[in-house]
Amino acid sequence: MTSVSSHQPPEEEGSPLPALLAGGAIIVIFALIIFWPSGEEAVYQGPSGGVNGQQQSANQGSKPKASRRTAQVEAREMDRPGVRSAGSKINPKIGPMVSGMAPPPPKEEIPEFKSKTEEITYWERKLEVANRMLAGRKVFVDRLNRISSEAEDPSQRENVESRRATVEQNYEAARAKVKEIEDRIAELRGA
Secondary structure: OOOOHHHOOOOOOOOOHHHHHHHHHHHHHHHHHHHOOOHHHOEEOOOOOHHHHHHHHHHHOOOOOOOOEEOOOOOOOOOOOOOOOOOOOOOOOOOOOOOOOOOOOOOOOOOOOOOHHHHHHHHHHHHHHHHHHHHHHHHHHHHHHHHHHHOOOHHHHHHHHHHHHHHHHHHHHHHHHHHHHHHHHHHHHOO
């Protein structure tokens, strides 16, 4: 007896045409992506030559002229950084060019109080904020002293000392602000 499975013909393979078509389509798509003109090389050829063609045909009468319009960005006049010329414009969304440090914040206006208790409450809140600022400035002074003691290189010490004047000035200004508010509260309480 012979086995039935041993006499079966081999399976026929499908046609290679769909695989060839798919491969060709992929190659064509990649070729279009790679070689398609872009940027300054892109050319628009509309039915009547695009926007420029429509404007030209309107200017020249009714005879449409097929023209080619290239997509590009025209150069703009620029100034040197930091120099303002008479014809320079300020972009309203950006504002004027800032040179140097920002201006100081405007002075806060003290509101009108209905009673002495309301005014004392206002100044006590200001004192809390001023004490937090003083604590923050104290952290900077302590950090500067630590960095100064740990500095090994003379250039590092020089750098620390150049910052010391500003840090101590800020600390003294915060301390003066706290003292001023405490004096104001004491005056309001009648002490």
